[in-house]
Amino acid sequence: MEQSNSFLQNYGVKRLNIFLTHSHHDHIDGITFLLNHFQCQLYVSALEWSIWSHKPDLVEQNVTKFKHAQVLKFDDVRLKCLLTPGHTQGSSCFMVNDRYLLSGDTLFIEGCGLCGDYPQSDGEMFTSLQQIKTLADDL
Numbered sequence: 678m679e680q681s682n683s684f685l686q687n688y689g690v691k692r693l694n695i696f697l698t699h700s701h702h703d704h705i706d707g708i709t710f711l712l713n714h715f716q717c718q719l720y721v722s723a724l725e726w727s728i729w730s731h732k733p734d735l736v737e738q739n740v741t742k743f744k745h746a747q748v749l750k751f752d753d754v755r756l757k758c759l760l761t762p763g764h765t766q767g768s769s770c771f772m773v774n775d776r777y778l779l780s781g782d783t784l785f786i787e788g789c790g791l792c793g794d795y796p797q798s799d800g801e802m803f804t805s806l807q808q809i810k811t812l813a814d815d816l
């Protein structure tokens with residue numbers, strides 16, 4: 678771990694945080710490596726955490742489970758966590774400084790992500806997209 682952390686220091690990285698929009702494999706593969714090699718904090722919605730079936734073996738203090746509309750602050754970066762179910766039940770997006778939206782697999786340039794394989798995922802996706810539409814036009 679010490680060697681890995683000095684690697685980060687060489688690049689001026691003070692802290693490594695993982696902001697997880699949902700727990701599909703293409704988003705979580707590699708998390709165990711990062712958690713094992715770097716001192717990092719994982720941020721995930723409380724709902725996604727509760728349904729994540731094969732989560733890495735984590736110390737609870739290394740996981741921050743956020744709720745809808747919770748704001749996280751890191752120096753001059755303000756992250757607003759938006760619960761946007763539909764792709765998964767606990768999917769979320771992150772608003773960065775009220776200027777940028779990290780939308781995970783909820784929204785792409787050409788359309789929305791796939792609806793999940795659970796009941797009412799299509800209705801939840803629709804509601805989530807309506808929520809995103811209320812955000813600033815100049816994101």
Ligand SMILES: [Zn+2]
Pocket residue numbers: 699701764782
């Ligand atoms: Zn996905």
